[in-house]
Amino acid sequence: MLEDFDIGNRWLAIAGRVRPLDDLTPKPLLDWLEHRRTRWPNTANLHLLINNQTANRTTRASNHRISAAMRGQAATLERLHVDRQLEETMPQGPDRLHLAEVFGLDEKIAVRHADSARQLLLASPGENPGGTVRDAE
Incomplete structure (x- = not known):
């Protein structure tokens, strides 16, 4: 509104x-x-x-x-949402409490997001993990 x-x-x-x-x-x-x-x-x-x-x-x-x-855009709403969550996670680290507060996530979903972010950070430190929206720009 x-x-x-x-x-x-x-x-x-x-x-x-x-x-x-x-x-x-x-x-x-x-x-x-x-x-x-x-x-x-x-x-x-x-x-x-x-x-x-x-x-x-x-x-x-x-x-x-x-x-x-x-539709047809490189940056879909879902990709923008995921990219925003990853962007928030990178400087903070995979902190599920921080993710839950910032995005209003349920505890279980925040844990899942934090675990995914942790895996991405371990797999490719210092890189743009997962081909986020920035790659499409």
Whole structure:
């Protein structure tokens, strides 16, 4: 929702959890908001992500619509998500508690992610493990 972020105070709420904005996120967010305002100036939809179908309603854009826009791209939503988790893991090390807090993960899922990150770190120290999104750029 539009109320789920505050660029001035540099935070974004995802699934009810407030997270600080990194240095890269505000620019594309502001660009999207400008595009949204220009494309649909009279929309009453308070969802951040809208499209031609939802701009005239108050419902959110479907996951299918959002994913469809990413099809054929080297950086899919899933790859971006995994890359972000790996990026967070690399400087911190495979700390399951840190992963659980940052991404709001269930304990079992955080353990799985930490174990995977640990294996990647052991397999290829100092490299870009697993062909993450940066390789596609």
